[in-house]
Amino acid sequence: MxxxxxxxxxxxxxxxxxxxxxxxxxxxxxxxxxxxxxxxxxxxxxxxxxxxxxxxxxxxxxxxxxxxxxxxxxxxxxxxxxxxxxxxxxxxxxxxxxxxxxxxxxxxxxxxxxxxxxxxxxxxxxxxxxxxxxxxxxxxxxxxxxxxxxxxxxxxxxxxxxxxxxxxxxxxxxxxxxxxxxxxxxxxxxxxxxxxxxxxxxxxxxxxxxxxxxxxxxxKRMGSKTLKINLAEKIDSLPSQIEREGLSLSDDRNSLEYSYKIGANSGITSLLSDLKSANISFEDLDTEQSSLEEIFVNLVNE
Amino acid sequence: MNWIGLWTVYKKEMQRTKRVLFQSIVSPVITTALYFIVFGSAIGSAIAVIDGVSYAQFIVPGLIMMALLQNSFSAASSGIYFPKWIGSIYEMLSAPLSYIEITAGYVLAATTRALLIGIIIYLVALFFTPLPVLHPFWALGFSILVSFVFAMFGFVVGLWANSFEQFNIIPTFVIAPLAFLGGVFYSISMLPPFWQTVTLFNPLVYMINGLRWAFFGITDVHPLWSAIVILIFMTILIGIIAWIFKTGYKLRK
CATH class of the missing domain: 3.40.50.300 (P-loop containing nucleotide triphosphate hydrolases)
Structure with missing residues (x-):
């Protein structure tokens, strides 16, 4: 047109x-x-x-x-x-x-x-x-x-x-x-x-x-999702066996936040199984998708 | 040609004239009528007849011409300045309108407004003194052409102006003094020879005398010169406007 x-x-x-x-x-x-x-x-x-x-x-x-x-x-x-x-x-x-x-x-x-x-x-x-x-x-x-x-x-x-x-x-x-x-x-x-x-x-x-x-x-390409894991009990620091890129412990130590790219190799399965082997139990899971706004800010700041 | 578009620009301008009727028509008519009453009837009765024409009659063509000059100018200059100032000019610029259609709409509307004022002044003057018109064709011809030329002049200045003050400069500091000194109220033959020569450089002398000749057959300059001066001005303004069309000056950023 x-x-x-x-x-x-x-x-x-x-x-x-x-x-x-x-x-x-x-x-x-x-x-x-x-x-x-x-x-x-x-x-x-x-x-x-x-x-x-x-x-x-x-x-x-x-x-x-x-x-x-x-x-x-x-x-x-x-x-x-x-x-x-x-x-x-x-x-x-x-x-x-x-x-x-x-x-x-x-x-x-x-x-x-x-x-x-x-x-x-x-x-x-x-x-x-x-x-x-x-x-x-x-x-x-x-x-x-x-x-x-x-x-x-x-x-x-x-x-x-x-x-x-x-x-x-x-x-x-x-x-x-x-x-x-x-x-x-x-x-x-x-x-x-x-x-x-x-x-x-x-x-x-x-x-x-x-x-x-x-x-x-x-x-899809630019968007990433954040997985929020609410823990059953507070932990002081991230155990070394679950440490990985994109994973962080919240300030109140009540939850973990894991950001990942949407797609096949999200790493969620391995994270959850590592949590289990580290004996960290959780109460709830929540995911958030980044908005166009974040994508936009990221692009303009590049 | 986008005729409906041109007609719309014209109609919108005429609608504006109607909307501000008091300022656009009534006020200039009253101002001119006051000149006429004071100079023509009151003082004029004590002034001798000039070339067989009473003073009250003598000043009418000059007053009409002055009204045409000022009102065609200000109608066109304010007409184009206003949408430029508030930004609504985008309506015309984004439409399939050529510069010629936009300009013609404004200039013709301003010409119409000035002619309406001229006709009303003529009719009002008829209450005070008989006003036979010797050459009606030329009276109308001069009036239309002069209004048209000064409407183009006003359009160019309105386009150029960046503030309300700028387009008031011309009517106040150029048109009014040149009209007053250009023989609205006197025959230039009454002036000392030196000032007569100086006055002949004032283009408005030719316009005012042109109309006076068309009314009464008396003039300080040959009517042919009146026609030539008007045509020269018309050529200059058409030239300027053509340049504006070519460059989009002040219309498109």
């Missing part, structure tokens, strides 16, 4: 926001772009959507070059920016009308009605934007981006500063859009969002794409 190759952006002040970015987004997928603040997430999205002029490199959207065939390329795109950049004196309804009009499409009240209802904004349609709460303004940003029925939707941190319930609602809308076949590119700080929604994850740091991978395989 989107092909980016050799994309560079150096701002006038010399700041290199994007360094030789190559990226491909597949049709119908949800792609989550993760990265710390200032990593280049917004610059990348803004460049694809035509707000930022790239220094070099090419972008095609649905096969259309984003500069040469900019009309056809942009017709496919809906953009939800990070900041609430709306004409606050307009009503929700006219914001929808103008948004569709800019795309050269005829007014479509039935479409606006459906979008506004999906985003629980229908009863606010005649309100001025300035009278809406922050969360509602954010939903208006999404609503107006859907008025041109985009094939690709960019969501630049759509849930930043939105309360939990509203966030749930937004995630539902995103899932619904995906079901209809919309390709979605999402940047976020909330890793659980990426974890919940994304098919693939891209990690960007200091303007470079560090990694692009299927979420599942990324979690």
């Amino acid at each position: 989107i092909k980016i190759s050799g994309l560079n952006k150096t701002y006038d002040n010399g700041f290199e926001a994007l360094k030789n970015v190559d990226l491909e987004i597949k049709e119908g997928e949800i792609f989550a772009l993760l990265g710390p603040n200032g990593a280049g997430k917004t610059t990348l999205i803004s460049t694809i959507c035509g707000l930022v002029e790239p220094t070099s490199g090419t972008i095609t959207i649905g096969g259309y070059d984003h500069k040469r065939d900019y009309r056809k390329a942009r017709e496919l795109i809906g953009l939800v920016p990070q900041e609430i950049m709306l004409d606050i004196f307009e009503t929700v309804w006219s914001t929808m009308q103008y948004a569709r009009g800019f795309f050269g499409k005829k007014d479509d009240p039935a479409l606006y009605e459906q979008i506004l209802k999906d985003l629980s904004l229908w009863d606010k349609k005649d309100n001025k934007i300035q009278a809406l709460s922050g969360g509602m303004k954010r939903r208006v940003l999404i609503a107006r981006a859907l008025t041109n029925e985009p094939k690709v939707l960019f969501l630049d941190e759509p849930t930043a500063g939105v309360d939990v319930e509203l966030r749930r609602g937004m995630l539902e809308v995103v899932k619904k859009l995906k079901e209809r076949g919309t390709t979605i590119i999402l940047t976020t700080h909330y890793i659980e969002e990426a974890e919940e929604l994304a098919d693939r994850v891209g990690i960007i740091s200091e303007g470079e794409i560090k990694l692009v991978e299927e979420k599942e395989s990324l979690m």
